[in-house]
Amino acid sequence: MTRWRKILLFLSVIGPGIITANIDNDAGGITTYSVAGARFGYALLWTLIPTTIALIVIQEMVARMGVVTGKGLSDLIREHYGVRATFFMMIVLLIANFGTTVAEFAGWAASMEIFGISKYIMVPSGAFLVWLLVTKGSYRMVERVLLVACLLYLGYIFSGFMSRPDWGAIVKNTFVPTIKWEPEFIMLTIAIVGTTITPWMQFYLQSSIAEKGVKKEDYKISKLDVVVGCLITDIIAFFIIITCATTLFPHGIRINEAQEAALALRPFAGQYASILFAVSLANASILGAIVVPLATAYYICEAMGWEAGVNKSFKEAPQFMWIYTALIVVSALLVLIPGAPLVLLMILSSLLNGILLPFVLIFALSLVNNKRIMGKYINSKGYNYIAWGTVVILISLTTALLVMSVAPHFKN
Numbered sequence: 001m002t003r004w005r006k007i008l009l010f011l012s013v014i015g016p017g018i019i020t021a022n023i024d025n026d027a028g029g030i031t032t033y034s035v036a037g038a039r040f041g042y043a044l045l046w047t048l049i050p051t052t053i054a055l056i057v058i059q060e061m062v063a064r065m066g067v068v069t070g071k072g073l074s075d076l077i078r079e080h081y082g083v084r085a086t087f088f089m090m091i092v093l094l095i096a097n098f099g100t101t102v103a104e105f106a107g108w109a110a111s112m113e114i115f116g117i118s119k120y121i122m123v124p125s126g127a128f129l130v131w132l133l134v135t136k137g138s139y140r141m142v143e144r145v146l147l148v149a150c151l152l153y154l155g156y157i158f159s160g161f162m163s164r165p166d167w168g169a170i171v172k173n174t175f176v177p178t179i180k181w182e183p184e185f186i187m188l189t190i191a192i193v194g195t196t197i198t199p200w201m202q203f204y205l206q207s208s209i210a211e212k213g214v215k216k217e218d219y220k221i222s223k224l225d226v227v228v229g230c231l232i233t234d235i236i237a238f239f240i241i242i243t244c245a246t247t248l249f250p251h252g253i254r255i256n257e258a259q260e261a262a263l264a265l266r267p268f269a270g271q272y273a274s275i276l277f278a279v280s281l282a283n284a285s286i287l288g289a290i291v292v293p294l295a296t297a298y299y300i301c302e303a304m305g306w307e308a309g310v311n312k313s314f315k316e317a318p319q320f321m322w323i324y325t326a327l328i329v330v331s332a333l334l335v336l337i338p339g340a341p342l343v344l345l346m347i348l349s350s351l352l353n354g355i356l357l358p359f360v361l362i363f364a365l366s367l368v369n370n371k372r373i374m375g376k377y378i379n380s381k382g383y384n385y386i387a388w389g390t391v392v393i394l395i396s397l398t399t400a401l402l403v404m405s406v407a408p409h410f411k412n
């Protein structure tokens with residue numbers, strides 16, 4: 001095979017892994033990293049190493065199932081664990097992803113208001129463009145748009161360098177763990193690791209690989225796609241923490257939202273760093289508003305045995321397109337309603353994701369070790385030790401984060 005043919009083959013296979021991992025850095029993820037840097041400086045950088053390992057392990061297994069079976073994760077769960085389990089997960093995922101989609105549009109609205117543009121203009125406009133892209137475009141077109149948009153995440157890297165960080169302190173805190181026995185430090189440590197792997201990611205990654213039609217002989221390229229995507233997403237997280245740690249932490253500036261970080265950066269890192277941060281937040285939010293509803297539509301349609309796919313038309317896959325449309329429209333409208341219970345919905349979304357994640361991970365591990373499904377592509381014994389260890393740790397961290405996040409809202 002010639003060098004050019006290898007390059008073309010590589011370019012034809014990559015996409016799902018890079019897109020899924022990067023879009024996990026959505027409005028919620030960016031807020032977590034921003035708050036971590038502003039509150040504790042460089043002290044939490046070390047958490048990104050175990051986070052990256054966990055992300056690679058889980059995403060690689062899901063991608064492998066998509067390549068080997070040519071089916072989505074929901075399809076496999078329905079076929080091997082029955083309709084009842086699939087239906088339960090479908091309902092929980094629908095509600096959780098609805099809350100996440102609302103959060104994405106809220107992030108889009110907030111980032112646009114940084115530039116003085118009303119949410120009553122930008123939310124409907126953004127929702128329409130998101131809807132148009134998926135319902136009228138092909139899978140190839142959607143994937144290309146998402147890959148190009150992922151380049152805008154580089155804005156966080158530029159912002160990081162423009163903040164003029166202390167690289168010696170960064171290296172030390174990246175490789176020498178710091179632990180502070182403070183509730184907020186522990187909660188942010190768990191949040192950084194726990195926010196990395198969400199249920200929707202697993203369904204979207206496997207379904208997109210299946211729809212793209214990646215073959216077994218191209219699995220090594222697909223694996224590279226996943227690994228590169230995981231590395232990029234945590235490099236971006238690394239620079240978000242650095243930016244806020246360098247500029248906000250020394251001045252004791254506390255933030256609760258990513259858009260607050262973008263505004264607070266201006267006096268310390270300059271106008272351009274602030275603009276890059278805000279543009280990257282807007283990009284992350286609108287990409288999340290595309291992919292999270294897509295993951296939901298994939299799951300529900302696979303669970304019910306309906307036609308699904310971006311390549312399909314409204315006529316060919318009406319349920320898929322209407323589910324996607326409904327999530328976009330209702331989420332966007334809710335963000336525009338004054339006094340809508342957005343915070344409550346986001347808490348509920350976090351709660352349901354925490355409940356669902358253990359089931360998704362256990363189902364995925366059971367399926368990937370089923371020889372009737374995977375043949376010679378099952379996990380090795382050594383890989384299983386790593387995978388099960390990762391899953392147990394992730395479930396423990398997610399449960400702890402769930403309790404720490406939700407419990408205060410139920411006091412009194």
